[in-house]
Amino acid sequence: MPRAAIFDLDGALLDSIDLHAIAWHEAMVRFGHDVSFEQIRSQIGKGGDNLIPVFLSESAQRDHGEELDAWRSQHFKAKYLPLIRPFSAVPDLLHRARDAGLLIAIASSAKRDELEKYLDIAAIRKLVDVTTSADEAHESKPETDIFEIALQKLAITGSCALAVGDSPYDAEAAGKTKVRTIGVLCGGFTENLLRQAGCVEVYPGPAALFARFEETFLTK
Incomplete structure (x- = not known):
């Protein structure tokens, strides 16, 4: 796990x-x-x-x-x-991940001030252990900087983490740091593109991940 x-x-x-x-x-x-x-x-x-x-x-x-x-x-x-709104079951998913013993990181290409607002919009600020933004990275996704910084903050190696992202650029960046990626389709990229980029699983979105949590690589 x-x-x-x-x-x-x-x-x-x-x-x-x-x-x-x-x-x-x-x-x-x-x-x-x-x-x-x-x-x-x-x-x-x-x-x-x-x-x-x-x-x-x-x-x-x-x-x-x-x-x-x-x-x-x-x-x-x-x-x-x-106008931004969270997808369904976002806090539920993060609560479930924490209950399973996982540390929670946010690795975003957003700038720091935007990321801070996003945490409140998604109602997940108190559920997150570490965050990484574009302001901390020399290069953004699909380069590895954001994931490398997140792993350093978590004090773990890539093989001990799992990423959840919606774009091929998430999977490409994560893969270069040995982090496996679960893809979600709610960002608009196709399952084929996500799998080609390296996603090990693909789900419709956070609500599906929450509903099927025990089946996912988040528990394996």
């Missing part, structure tokens, strides 16, 4: 992916880039440091990459963050 469960937030515990994609799309358009919502949507799960280079040339990144990211962040907080 693993000693810790490492959860992503956006798309895994919170219904926020489309809202992030809309904010990124609007930022791209504002700064003169013809990038569709669908193109942006496929990249959500990465931090801005890895998302922006997909769509901006090196010269554009130098010219206004940081400004675009800052505008997107403020725009998202003002317009879309208040």
Whole structure:
């Protein structure tokens, strides 16, 4: 049985992916880039440091990459963050994991101030042992920094933990640190994409994980 469960937030515990994609799309358009919502949507799960280079040339990144990211962040907080809601049974799932003896970590590509708000939106602040945000990492998912920091804070190795995430980028980052990943479909990525990225199991969302907890790798 693993000693810790490492959860992503956006798309895994919170219904926020489309809202992030809309904010990124609007930022791209504002700064003169013809990038569709669908193109942006496929990249959500990465931090801005890895998302922006997909769509901006090196010269554009130098010219206004940081400004675009800052505008997107403020725009998202003002317009879309208040609309975020948790998926069903999120506190129940974390309570169940704690009752099973697991430490609980949050490993998110969100910035620290956003992560703090997310913990309250999901009503899980008191259920979490450690958190890791983009502010602590040199590079965001799908690079390993966020998971490596979470493991250091938990004082365990990757083989002693299990991740829960909604995107291929979660599974890729976790896999590089020897952490197995349970995928959830509520973030909008297909089961095929999640399994290709390395997910050992796939469930519809937190409520299904809670209902079938004893069957999952969280207990094995």
